[in-house]
Amino acid sequence: MEASTRRAVFDVSLPSGQVLRLGERTLVMAIVNVTPDSFSDGGLRRDPAVAIADAVRMVADGADILDIGGESTRPGASPLDVEEEWRRVGPVLEGVRGRVDVPISIDTYKAEIARRAIDAGASIVNDISAFAYDPALAFVVADRGVAAILMHNRGRSAAMYAHASYRDVAAEVRAELEARVQVAIGAGVPRARLLLDPGFGFAKKPADTLDALAGLPALATLGCPLVSGPSRKSFLTAALGDRPPEGRVWGTAAAVAASIWLGAHVVRVHDVAAMVDVARVTDAIVQRASGS
Numbered sequence: 101m102e103a104s105t106r107r108a109v110f111d112v113s114l115p116s117g118q119v120l121r122l123g124e125r126t127l128v129m130a131i132v133n134v135t136p137d138s139f140s141d142g143g144l145r146r147d148p149a150v151a152i153a154d155a156v157r158m159v160a161d162g163a164d165i166l167d168i169g170g171e172s173t174r175p176g177a178s179p180l181d182v183e184e185e186w187r188r189v190g191p192v193l194e195g196v197r198g199r200v201d202v203p204i205s206i207d208t209y210k211a212e213i214a215r216r217a218i219d220a221g222a223s224i225v226n227d228i229s230a231f232a233y234d235p236a237l238a239f240v241v242a243d244r245g246v247a248a249i250l251m252h253n254r255g256r257s258a259a260m261y262a263h264a265s266y267r268d269v270a271a272e273v274r275a276e277l278e279a280r281v282q283v284a285i286g287a288g289v290p291r292a293r294l295l296l297d298p299g300f301g302f303a304k305k306p307a308d309t310l311d312a313l314a315g316l317p318a319l320a321t322l323g324c325p326l327v328s329g330p331s332r333k334s335f336l337t338a339a340l341g342d343r344p345p346e347g348r349v350w351g352t353a354a355a356v357a358a359s360i361w362l363g364a365h366v367v368r369v370h371d372v373a374a375m376v377d378v379a380r381v382t383d384a385i386v387q388r389a390s391g392s
Contacts, residue, residue, distance in 0.1 A: 106390050107363050110325045112293060114223040115245040118203050120165075122295075122325040122365040126379040129205065129368040130155070130163035131331065134188040135172045152195035159200045162376035165224065166200065167368060168192055168217075169207030173228050173257050173302075182212050189213070193220035205249070211236035218244045228253055228302065230280035231287070242288030249295045249327050250280050252312075254303035263303040270315025273298050278322055295366065297327040306338035313355065316362040329368035330355035331375075349374065357382045 109123035120127065132155050136146060155166050170188035171180040185208065196204065197220060205224035206217035211234050214225050223246050230250035231238040241248045252273045254263035266272050277296050284294055298312040298319055316326055330336070336351035337343055343351075349371050356367045356375050360382040369375040 107365065107386075108320070108323075108325075110292070110365070112247050112295070112325070114203055114247060115218075116203065116221075116223045118223065120203065120247070125383050126360050126364065127164040127366045128162060128372060128376050128379055129165040129167050129327070129366050130158035130161075130372045131368060131370050132158070132166055132168045132192065133172075134168065134170045134192050148191035148195060151192045152199070155192065155196045156199055158372045159202055161373040163202060163372050165203050165205055165366070166196065167205040167207050167224075167226055168196075168222075169226075170213075171208070178258060179256070182210055185210065185213055186216055190216065190220065193217055193222060197221040209233040209237065211240045214240050214246075215244075218246055223247065224249065226297075227251065228299070230277065231283055232280070235283075235287075238284050238287035238289060241284070241293075245293075247293045247295065248284065248289060249297055250277060250284065251297040251302065251327075252277050252280075252299035260303040261305070264305050264308055266304075266308055266311075269304070269308050269311035270318045273312050273315065274318050274322065277319065281322060281324065291324065295325045295327050296322060297329060297368075300328070300330050301333045301335055304335070306335040309333070309335035310338065313359060314362070316359065316364060320363045325365040326363055327366040327368060328356070328359035328364035330359065331367075331369040331371070353378045361386060 107123045112120040132151060134151050168189055170185040203224055204222045205226045206222040207226045208214055209227045209229045214237055225241055225246055226249040228251045300309045319326060331352050332345040332348045336348045340351045356378050359367055
């Protein structure tokens with residue numbers, strides 16, 4: 101197996117004055133779910149103090165970015181209203197500000213939540229709909245100068261598998277994300293502040309997700325940094341057999357390593373300390389394989 105083409109290096113400037121240096125090594129984004137019903141760890145961080153302590157620990161474990169989210173987007177999930185979502189994430193954002201020195205991402209598709217989160221210190225917006233659910237979000241991102249992660253998706257969480265029909269997963273994910281990049285640029289968001297996520301498990305059956313992961317090199321041709329989020333997801337059971345999310349950590353490690361090998365700049369994970377080790381070792385192997 102040959103290494104993919106050498107991973108491009110990007111500098112993404114954030115309004116905090118921080119710069120994300122993407123490509124020299126893989127960055128690890130820590131998932132901080134503040135939800136009662138997330139597929140993997142729902143309910144563990146209902147208490148903001150617990151969520152804040154976990155976030156601080158994740159940074160100590162090596163996380164480069166914290167991704168804080170208050171609405172579960174698992175298949176079949178129902179939308180959450182703005183005030184309830186803010187009630188969950190607001191105290192955590194306020195609590196981690198000043199206690200960590202890494203960029204903070206808000207995992208939301210709502211413009212109003214993004215506005216409040218940016219005021220509370222977030223410098224990245226991670227949108228599972230790539231500005232499709234709430235078009236006003238693109239203009240918030242443009243106006244506030246933050247970075248954005250655009251994820252491939254089709255339909256809403258309640259019925260996303262109804263849209264899981266592909267002829268060529270990698271080509272279709274690339275084409276549909278290219279269209280969303282153009283929407284973002286049209287709203288005033290510079291391409292230099294966009295990252296792309298193929299959306300593992302979103303409107304994709306397990307085989308589709310495996311194809312999307314294998315197709316990362318095709319997505320890289322759009323000229324944006326890539327985010328890979330395989331952590332504990334159900335597509336891993338296609339290879340592992342039926343296991344609960346907490347039993348998919350080793351499978352996640354394999355998917356993280358493959359993602360890096362295929363060009364991912366950021367990996368989004370639950371198990372930070374373990375996946376930092378995976379990223380560091382895989383980076384070292386890729387560097388040797390590419391002659392750098």
